[in-house]
Amino acid sequence: MHKLIALFLVSFIVLTSSATPSHAQRRRANEFVDLSLLVDTNYPCTWPTGFPMFQIRPFKAIGPASIYNIDVLQIDGNTGTQIDVPPHSIPRPGTNLQWEGELGLEYTHKTEPFKFVGEACVIDITELLDTGEPGISPLILVAHVKKWEQDNRELGPGDVVLFKSGYSDLYYKPYPEGYHFIAGCLDKKFSGWPDPAPETMDYLGKKGVWHVGVDSPSIGPIPDLGEPVHYAGLKHGQIFTESATNLGSLPTTGAFYCxxxxxxxxxPYGEGRSFAIQPGKLATRLIESARAKRAIDLSVVLSSDLPVTWPGRETGSHRHPYLKVDFLYAANLDLYHHTHMMDPMVGTHLVTPSYSLPKKGFKNSSYSPExxxxxxxxxxxxxxRGFSDTTVEQIPLSQMAGNLRVIDVTGLVGSVPADTLPASPMIRPEHVSAFEAKHGGLAPGEVVVFKTGHIDRTFKAAPDDTGCMVDPLSGATEGWPAVSPGTIELLSRRGIRCVGIDAPTLGGVDARNEAFVNWRLASSGMVSVEFLHNLGAIPADTNPYFLFAPVRINHAHGSPGRAIVLY
Incomplete structure (x- = not known):
């Protein structure tokens, strides 16, 4: 009887207290503002002139054939809130095309992470909304920017200039109303969206502004100024946010933007996640880091020849491979536009509670006997074990951010006897306790990342790619260090809400341990960011701050994204 009572109390604590954010965490959540459009097949999230439409397809659901909810995505870079980088309009060297140059090689996988961030400088141009002729964009002029500078301050490096028209707030709606957002303007049924003139972008570029954003579908005025405006900014090495939303929630200055x-x-462009942190100590700290370019990328590169997709433990149990699919040749760049098909857990990714937890009403007898x-x-x-329907779009951005605590467990590598493979060395609660004894206790809201060194050692292009996942899963080599469910339980008691690892998964090569870890994590209301790398590049004693941004995909059980630290 006492054992049953104790078990009930454990279950009650797990399903209530540990999943409840602290007061400080709730306060921090209010500081974060999501500025991204919802990516959904019922919304006008894809550019409508011949680009493959966004798709999300359930591949496997929790039940007899799967312990996890697994999706398949088709998504191209011009989807939802997105980022443009210089190769969008600048050809690579050697093409003999107009405007070619070295900036034509600064693709999304080479973008310096400091360019993603800065101080939000919001320029209100709502007076231009719906003032153009059908199919023609009203232009944001240099005079608008100079007036803002006169009223506020000079713009410069480290500023992210955001032109607020209110366009996406008003017109990004489910179909059929969503027709207005892009297609209706291209069909000359409605006024074009407000956008900068080429001279405006050139002015900002000369001032050293490295990031410009709009809440319209593109930073290109229609019908015919799209490329001139893009080039005017990108030639300065700028990057753009397109299709931001909710910019009216930000003050004129003082907020941190990413x-x-x-x-x-x-x-040459990519789907993204836009957000801000309202003015305060945290925003000031991160803006200072951005201006000093103190930012490090912790995300792996996504490519079909790299080991970014889960290969499965058994034949036929692999996930959808990461595919780059070319379409629509761009003669002005000598390259094809492309879309991607992938498992959402590709490369550096977010794991949500609903990935491993079924919805309420699920019968455990639906699982396989094993x-x-x-x-x-x-x-x-x-x-x-808990239940959940919490998918990507419901995870607070603040939960995937926080002061970073890196726990080095590289000493575990090589500790598993060869005759026990496939197996992973275990990261146990005592490893966390030893870290706390040496470096100070963990605090609620911090992000804990386990440094194994596995991705840095094994992330190689084919044919040398098997060392990352295939060999450890088959037992040809030792598995990457795995977190134990007891370790997750300890972190939950510490108030940790996000856990990361520089390895393919937290749970390691053993399927049973992986299930236990995912159930424990999700039942505690926690999330994980897996497949990080480059943790050794973070300078010691710099109080790094971790940020992860998944794509805001409706009803997705996981999402690829970008992880950076500012220090």
Whole structure:
């Protein structure tokens, strides 16, 4: 009886207290402002002139054939809130095309991370909204910028200039109303969206502004100034945020701004996530880091020849491979536009609670017999597994951000006897306790990342790509260090809401341990960011701040994204 009471109390604590953010965490959540459009097939999220439409397809659901909810995505870079980088309009060297230059090689996977961030400088141009002729954009002039500078301050490096028209707030709606957002303007049914003139972008570029954003579908005025405006800014090495939203929630200055997305190889543009942190100590700290260019990318490059997709433990259990699909040749750049097809857990990615937890009403007898036995063992140790329908778009941005605590567990590498493979060395609660004894206790809201060194050692292009996942899963080599469910339980008690690792998964090569870890994590209301790398590049004793931005995909159980630190 006492054992049953204790188990009930454990379950109650797990399903209530540990999943509840602290007062400080709720306060921080209010500081974060999402400025991204919802990516959904029922919304006008894809550029409508011949680009492959966004798709999300359920591949496997939790049940007899799968312990996880698995999706397949088709998404190109001109989807939802997005980022443009110089190769969007600047040809690479050697093409003998107009405007070619070295900036034509600064694709999304090479963008310096400091360019994603800065101080939001919001220029209100709402008086231009709906003032153009049908199919013609009213222009944001240099005079608008100079008036803002006269009223506020000079613009310069480290500023992110955001032109607020209110366009996406008003017109980004589900179909059929969503026709107005892009297609209706291209069809000359409605006024074009407000956008900068070429001279305006050139003016900002000469002032050293490295990031400009708009809440219109593109930074290109229609019908015929799109490329001149893009080039006017990109020739200065700028990057752009397009299709931001909710800019009216920001003050004129003082907020920290970020827009970043998955690290696609050779992307001239890419889907992204835009957000801000309202003025305060945190925003001031991060803006200072941005101006000093103290930013480090922790995300792996996404490419079809790199080991970015889960290969499966058994034949036929692999996830959808990461594919780059070319279409629509751009003669002015001598390259093809392209879309991507992928598993959402590709490369550096977010794991949501609904990935491993079924919705309420699920019958455990629906699992395979093997998984049912795992669940009985799990619940005897850790209490009831939870339920969840929390998908990517519901995860607060603040939960994927925080002061970073890197726990070095590289000493575990090589500790597993060869005759026990496939197996992973285990990261246990005592490793966390030893870290705290040496470096100070963990605090609620911090982001804990385990440094194994695995991705840095094994992330290589084919044919040398098997060392990352295939060999450890087959037992040809030792598995990457894996977190134990008890370690997740300890972190939950510490108030940690986001856990990361520089390895393919937190759970390691053993399927049972992976299930336990994911159930424990999700039942505690926590999320994880897996497949990080480059942790060794973070300078010691610099109080780094971690930011992860997944794409805001509706009803997705996971998402690729970008992870950076500012220090």
């Amino acid at each position: 827009c970043m997305g998955p690290r696609h190889t050779d992307g 998984v049912q036995s795992w669940l009985r063992d799990y619940e005897s140790l850790y209490g009831r």
